[in-house]
Amino acid sequence: MAKVDYAALAPQLLDKVGGEDNVRSMTHCATRLRLVLADESRAATAQVKQLPGVVTVVQAGGQYQVVIGNDVPLLYEELGRLTKLGSGDSSADQPAEEGNLFDRFIKLISALINPVLWTLAGAGLIKAALALLTTVGWMSDTGTTYTILTAAGDSVFYFLPVVLAISSARRFKANEITAVAIAGALVYPDIVALADADSVTFIGIPVVMVSYSSSLLPIIFSTWIQGYLERWLKRVLPSTIRNFTVPLLVLVIMVPLVLMTIGPVTTALSTGISSGIQFLFRVAPWAAGAVMGAFWQVFVMFGIHWGFMPIMLADYDSPGYSVMTAPVFAAVLAQAAAMLAVMIRTRSAQMRQVAGPAALSAFLAGITEPGIYGVNLPLKRPFIAGCIGGAVGGVIIAVGGGATSSFVFPSLIGMPALLQHGNVAMTFIGIGVAVIIGFVLALVLGFNETDAAADTAADAQTGGAGHEATGSAEPTTTMGAPVAGRAMPLEKVADPVFSSGALGSGVAVRPAGSGRIVVSAPAAGTLLTVMDSGHAYGIKTDDGVELLVHVGLDTVQLEGRGFSPKVTVGQRVARGQELAEVDLDVVREGGYDPTTILVVTNTASLAGVVPVADADVKAGDVVVEIDH
Numbered sequence: 001m002a003k004v005d006y007a008a009l010a011p012q013l014l015d016k017v018g019g020e021d022n023v024r025s026m027t028h029c030a031t032r033l034r035l036v037l038a039d040e041s042r043a044a045t046a047q048v049k050q051l052p053g054v055v056t057v058v059q060a061g062g063q064y065q066v067v068i069g070n071d072v073p074l075l076y077e078e079l080g081r082l083t084k085l086g087s088g089d090s091s092a093d094q095p096a097e098e099g100n101l102f103d104r105f106i107k108l109i110s111a112l113i114n115p116v117l118w119t120l121a122g123a124g125l126i127k128a129a130l131a132l133l134t135t136v137g138w139m140s141d142t143g144t145t146y147t148i149l150t151a152a153g154d155s156v157f158y159f160l161p162v163v164l165a166i167s168s169a170r171r172f173k174a175n176e177i178t179a180v181a182i183a184g185a186l187v188y189p190d191i192v193a194l195a196d197a198d199s200v201t202f203i204g205i206p207v208v209m210v211s212y213s214s215s216l217l218p219i220i221f222s223t224w225i226q227g228y229l230e231r232w233l234k235r236v237l238p239s240t241i242r243n244f245t246v247p248l249l250v251l252v253i254m255v256p257l258v259l260m261t262i263g264p265v266t267t268a269l270s271t272g273i274s275s276g277i278q279f280l281f282r283v284a285p286w287a288a289g290a291v292m293g294a295f296w297q298v299f300v301m302f303g304i305h306w307g308f309m310p311i312m313l314a315d316y317d318s319p320g321y322s323v324m325t326a327p328v329f330a331a332v333l334a335q336a337a338a339m340l341a342v343m344i345r346t347r348s349a350q351m352r353q354v355a356g357p358a359a360l361s362a363f364l365a366g367i368t369e370p371g372i373y374g375v376n377l378p379l380k381r382p383f384i385a386g387c388i389g390g391a392v393g394g395v396i397i398a399v400g401g402g403a404t405s406s407f408v409f410p411s412l413i414g415m416p417a418l419l420q421h422g423n424v425a426m427t428f429i430g431i432g433v434a435v436i437i438g439f440v441l442a443l444v445l446g447f448n449e450t451d452a453a454a455d456t457a458a459d460a461q462t463g464g465a466g467h468e469a470t471g472s473a474e475p476t477t478t479m480g481a482p483v484a485g486r487a488m489p490l491e492k493v494a495d496p497v498f499s500s501g502a503l504g505s506g507v508a509v510r511p512a513g514s515g516r517i518v519v520s521a522p523a524a525g526t527l528l529t530v531m532d533s534g535h536a537y538g539i540k541t542d543d544g545v546e547l548l549v550h551v552g553l554d555t556v557q558l559e560g561r562g563f564s565p566k567v568t569v570g571q572r573v574a575r576g577q578e579l580a581e582v583d584l585d586v587v588r589e590g591g592y593d594p595t596t597i598l599v600v601t602n603t604a605s606l607a608g609v610v611p612v613a614d615a616d617v618k619a620g621d622v623v624v625e626i627d628h
Contacts, residue, residue: 004053004071010078012051017064018042026085028076029556030529030536030548031503031601032058033066040064055502058495060554067497070529070538070546070601084235109301112167112220113373115570119156119163121354121370124361126153131365131413157369161186161212161219168223174230178247182226183219185255186212202256208264217302218262226254270304274311274324281323285398289327293394293434294387296331297372316407321421326402329410329418329431330393334438335386336362339371341442342382351375366409376442385441393434400426479522479624480575482549483596485511487613487623490599495553498597503548505609506599507623511584512616519551519580520619521573522598531556534563537579538601545606545626549579550597552587562586576620598624 014020017035022043024036037043043064045057053075055067068075079085113120130149133139139146156163165183169176185191192211194200200207212218233246280288299305308324315322336359343355358371376383401422408414418427481487486509493499493508511517521539528546529538535555540546551563562583567573587594600609608627617623 006053006071006074006078009051009053009075010082013048013054013066013075014079014082016044016048016051020083020085023083023085026076026079026083027556028072029533030531030538030550031067031069031072031497033068033072033075033079034556035064035066036062037064056497056500058497065497067502069503070548073529080234082239108171108220109216109373109377112164112171115167116156116160116163121357121361121374123153123156124365124367124370125357127367128361128364128413131409131411135413157367158213159183159187160214160216160369164216164219165223168220169226172224172227174223174227175247175250178230178250179219179223179226181247181251182222182254182258185251186215186218186258191259202260205260207256207260209259210262210266210270212262218258218266221262222254222258225257226250229253266302266304269302270308273299273304274308277308277324278311281398285323285401286395288324289330289394289396289398289430290391291394292324292327292398293330293334293390293392296328296390297335297368297383297386300368301372301377312407316405321403321405322407323398323401323403323422325404325407325410326418326422326427327390327394327397327430329415329427330397330434331386331390332362332366332368332410333412333431334389334393334434335368335372335376335383337389337435337439338382338386338442339375341385341439342375342379342447345443345446363412366411366414379447381445381447382442385445386438388441389434389436389438392437393430393432396430396433397422397427400430402427402430477626478622479547479598479600479626480520480620481507481509481613481617481623482519482522482551482579482598482619483509483511483517484513484617484619485509485596487611487615487617489611489614490597493553493595493597494593498550498599501603504599504601504603505611505624506547506597507611507613508595508597509617509623510595511582514584514588516581516583518578518619519549519582519596521575521577521579522547522549522624524573524575527567527569527571527573530565530567530569532565533558533560534565534580534582537567539573543628544602545600546602548597548599548601550599551580551582551594553593553595555587555590555592555594558587558590558592561590600624600626 017023017037018039022038024038027034040059048054048057048066053068053071055069058065058067126149130139130146130153134141134146161183162180165179166176168174169179192213195209195211197209200209229250230246233249234242237245277288277291280291296305299308312322312325315324339355339359339362343352343359346352346355355371355375358375361367362371372383376386402418403421404417405420406417408417418424488508488510490501490506490508491499497503498508523539523541523545525539525541527537528540529536533556535551535558537549538546539549564581566578566580573579582594584594600606603609606626606628610625610627611623612625613621613623
């Protein structure tokens, strides 16, 4: 099929359905653009069906359904740019988040960081190698070679807000280029320099400046707000000026807003926490060591650690050492040990490939971002194990009066800075205890292999998105039933889009029984689509087979009731892996048919797609054969 120009299709379709004023609402599901028209008689349906990219049109349930296929989000996006429609869309590509606030926060961070995870890991190893080479004297830290390689290793960390702006914009449905521009403003050299200025104002309003380089949350918060602001502006601004006015207003509003909100909040938190820890070091060193060892990585995640830096640096002038820095060694190395334990225990080759380099860069250079965001935090228990190890080690170091004599990254290579102050033996015992506890606890407590971090590692392997078939990919020759029940030809499905074969060949399975059932992946691949209603999942296999699992007929109308998605867009899934749980009672009580469709949407590009089952099947039984 020729590539469709959806930017060109959007205005043609809009004209054929009677114009924007004839469209009351617009949403989309996995394959269909769903319009509610004020007057369906104004729609030239025969002409709509002839438009390039349109498979067919279905008029049912008060909706004018334009069947597009897997690329329907592209058309929806173009219509969103062209009109004020779509602001009420409930069919986004992201699953509804479940769990408590902490679980949802972890899932969000994992989803946003995993596209850059491999780059972080590689850059961390560059930094670790440079630290080792300069420590042993094999490379000068004043030479141009060192400068060039430092730039290669540092850039992704320094400009992390810019990198995260891209994944955040995709997550929150904001304009990616505008998000990058906002992030760029946060790390703009003149803005960075203002962090040392005595007084900063914006239109007379005082602004508290901090450094946003390597920060995580400010750009996530900013892009979240940006998405809402852009959607509101698109509704209220005339189409004649919308294209340039929306980014103009977003930049003018968001950059000062972030600087005037995030800066003061993080500064206040940093100042308060660092002052409290300084007080603890004077009256109860063990408590201060425990806090620094347990929560340093948490401070880093929220950007609060920047408030400690001026105090630590000032300590090197007077009294000449920093007791606040020493327990951080326990915090960092305990997390590194937990990463190492994950590498040893995991059964996932992808997770092992993330955890190994991450542990190495954390041990050697104190670069923990790849391991924290890609391994320990998503898996939860290893992160907790590292915090416990850091707390115990921090207590021992602080009680012994451990301190650093110069500013270094807490790492194995930076340990010589600990040799001149306090009880050196207790300092190294504390570090050793932290490492042992972090490693042993992570190893003993274990983690759920199907948890988000295993998925994150697999996402990182594939860049967090679908990928093209490669010559080394194993061909997909069969597909399993997504649910147990009665398999039947698509022709028997009470939906003309599926029964006509307009979307491709496949099979339908009418689920057996009642209550909650599991929907599983018919083949291994990467999830291209996960509807937030939980009713549809698009998967692309490594050899290019594109398939759709559609649970129930017209069940998008349930708006997620009875559906519990277990996967996210961009995630790698194995054959038979759980995609969702579905409550059949809720589906049937809502008046919907729970028949589950498995259709190969790129049937035309394959030699053959043959249904092989017309009988009772169990989940995973072969129901479709593929001929390449």
